Amino acid sequence: MKIFNTLSGRKEEFVPLDKNGVKMYVCGVTVYDVCHFGHALSYISFDVIRRYLEYRGYNVKYVQNFTDIDDKIINRSNERGIPWRDLVEKYISEFFADMDALNIKRATIYPRATEEIPMIIEVIKVLIEKKHAYVSTDGSVYFSVRSFPDYGKLTHQTAAEMRVTETLQAEKKEDSLDFALWKAAKPGEPFWPSPWGEGRPGWHIECTAMSIHHLGRQLDIHGGGQDLMFPHHENEIAQSECYTGLQPFVRIWMHNGFLQLGADKMSKSLGNLVTIKQALERNSADAIRLFIVSSYYRMPLRYSLEALDAAEAGIERMKQALKAEGKPGGTVVEPEQFKTRFIEAMDDDFNTPQAVAALFDLVREINRGNERGMDVGKARDMLKELTAVIGFTLQEKKAVSGELVAKIEELVEKRNGYRKAREWKLADEVRNQLKEMGIAIEDTPRGTTWKLTR
Ligand SMILES: [Zn+2]
Structure with a gap:
């Protein structure tokens, strides 16, 4: 089996570290909003890759993280006046509802950044000891890019080329390419204690800590969208290889292409996003999947209603x-x-x-x-x-009996009760019970709706 490796820039024969097991990590979402079609593209692409590896007899351990603390989460929580933890729980449960509705197999483990703080601190400590990181005057910790000569090897850029796009920020770092491992707490922000003072982890260090914690010091496959190649994945390589002293951190780097609306990359700044829920109102999960796999995962995918209907x-x-x-x-x-x-x-x-x-x-x-x-x-x-x-289901939609409707509505009510009481675990249990019955639920401003997924 051959896989294109972004790191080497060519297709390579796939040989996992352990002949039967594949250690696979895919960058997850920052949970501050609902998922859109670009997420469907990325996670369906890696779902198909995972399913195929399993079909060929590999035991795949698939880890996908949640970034559950971040500037975007803090800003959104302030805008809406709701506690950041409630915001995070809401969008994690929306994420699962979307992924389940798209028939994406659940990952083996979904670590959350805020539950991995001890490992994150451990990695940063070692990086400081090895002189790959330094503490700035305000208690933030930065990675020193010049301490890692291989920086830029994934995207095949020199430091000079990377500096072109880099804007000098008003941060207390020694070099514009350096990036934050630990961010000192600002007033009113969530924080955790650390040897460098109260603060929170940077985005890049989370993926290093979570992947090494759950998969070990070297991975077979690391995936994500092409927009994550730089700086996120370059930073992950720098942190991980400096921490472990092992190369390569990842044997095969895989990146899916952009989603395009017309000629533009689909992104929030364009304001014309299609959410997964909107897409599923119009087309079946199977048709969305067929539309996506009809295009090669490394190529850009042009969003097209005609093509979605043809897929249907x-x-x-x-x-x-x-x-x-x-x-x-x-x-x-x-x-x-x-x-x-x-x-x-x-x-x-x-x-x-x-x-x-x-x-x-x-x-x-x-x-x-x-x-x-x-x-x-x-x-x-x-x-x-x-x-x-x-990953096609190819199942016919079943008609629902009145008795079943009553049962579903009773469970939805029960879950809403738990949610009001902030009993998230209990609410999740009810959601899982509904899922096993083939029912996907959705929390909207007008209340909770449900639909059959099979
Ligand atoms: Zn990541």
Whole structure:
């Protein structure tokens, strides 16, 4: 299996550190707002990659963090006049509702920055001891970029090139490229005690501490969007390799392409974001996934309603093929060649457009064979196996009985009671109970709504 490594700039044969296990880390969200289509693109891409690795027999330990303390969270909490912890809990539960609705497999572990403060402090201490970091006069700690000559190796830039985009900030650091590991508390901000005074962790150090804590000192795969390559991932490499003394921190760096609306990258500054909830109101999770995997994960994806609708029609054809009935004694559609094509495509840096093309050729064979009264049973089973690897559910929506509606509404009420009492764990348990029943809930300004996910 070959995977494109951003670090080397080429496709490399994939050999995990441990022959059966894959240690995989993907940067998670900063929980201050709902997720949008760009998150769906990134997390569906890495979900497919993870599912395929599992299909090939690897035991994948997949860690994805929550950044649950950050300037954006503090600002949003002040704007809305709600405690930052409540804001964080709200958007973590919204995140899970969105990801579940998109049929994204849950990570093995979801560490939160605020629960990892001891490890973060431990890493910073060692970096200071090794002279890779320094304490500034206000009690903040900065990483000294000039102490790590390899800085810039991921994005293939020299310090001079990186300085071009760097603006000098009014921070007490020695060099404009240096970045904060620990931020001294400002009045009114949340803080934790540390050897350098009260403060909170910087963003980059969280990922180093959480990935090393949960996966060990070297990872097989580290993923994220291309927008995280610089400075975030360069900083992660600098911190981690200086802390452990081991190289490389990550064997394979993987980055998904940008989402584009028209010619522009989809971003908050454009004010034309599509949230995952809005996308799911219009299209099924399967269609959204098909739209995403029809494009190569490293390439930019142009958001297009026409393409989403075409994907919806494609999903219907797949469902129809899965309903095709086997007729004993007829001619068999031979499915192995489609599986071979599928695996060849996926083994070549997860080339999902080609893998999906093989699936649709199989769909056509099944539907054609079925019309001619052939036995398509084997081919249909193969289609079921391979579509599951991509993560399609291909399930028909079920009708809901009045009895079930009453039961669901009772549970939603119960959960709202817990939420009011700030019993978040109990509220989460009810949400999980609903999820097991195939019900996704959504908290809106007008109250909690629910819908069937299968
Ligand atoms: Zn990260």
